[in-house]
Amino acid sequence: MRKTMLVMVMVLFTSSVAFADGAAVYQKCKGCHGAEGKGLAAMAGSDLSKGLSPDAAKNLADGKGKMPAFGKSLKAEEQKEVLEYVKGLKK
Numbered sequence: 001m002r003k004t005m006l007v008m009v010m011v012l013f014t015s016s017v018a019f020a021d022g023a024a025v026y027q028k029c030k031g032c033h034g035a036e037g038k039g040l041a042a043m044a045g046s047d048l049s050k051g052l053s054p055d056a057a058k059n060l061a062d063g064k065g066k067m068p069a070f071g072k073s074l075k076a077e078e079q080k081e082v083l084e085y086v087k088g089l090k091k
């Protein structure tokens with residue numbers, strides 16, 4: 001019984017961590033920003049691999065031009081995680 005509880009707690013813990021995983025959230029962004037963050041040639045501003053502007057977090061939450069707003073569909077934690085992930089793509 002105690003073992004079962006422990007396993008359940010571990011499963012809950014790992015799945016909540018996976019949920020806030022930037023790489024997983026980034027799946028929603030790939031279509032416009034590309035797997036490596038280089039963006040699409042046809043979409044101005046979609047190259048994130050050269051670094052982010054100081055307004056990047058705001059642009060993610062509120063949208064900008066063709067960039068959809070993610071302030072409502074992503075939790076604050078997910079926005080933070082995905083921004084960290086994007087920064088990691090920077091070459």
Ligand code: HEC
Binds near residue numbers: 029031
């Ligand atoms: C429909 C296409 C599209 C999707 C989907 C999309 N983006 Fe964007 N994104 C853009 C475009 C185009 C820009 C440039 C906007 C501009 O500057 O006019 C942009 C800009 C941004 C910026 C601002 C960069 C800066 O330096 O200010 C961030 C951050 C960003 N996107 C992250 C994301 C993340 C994270 C996701 C997924 C959760 C995502 N985008 C999904 C098209 C998209």
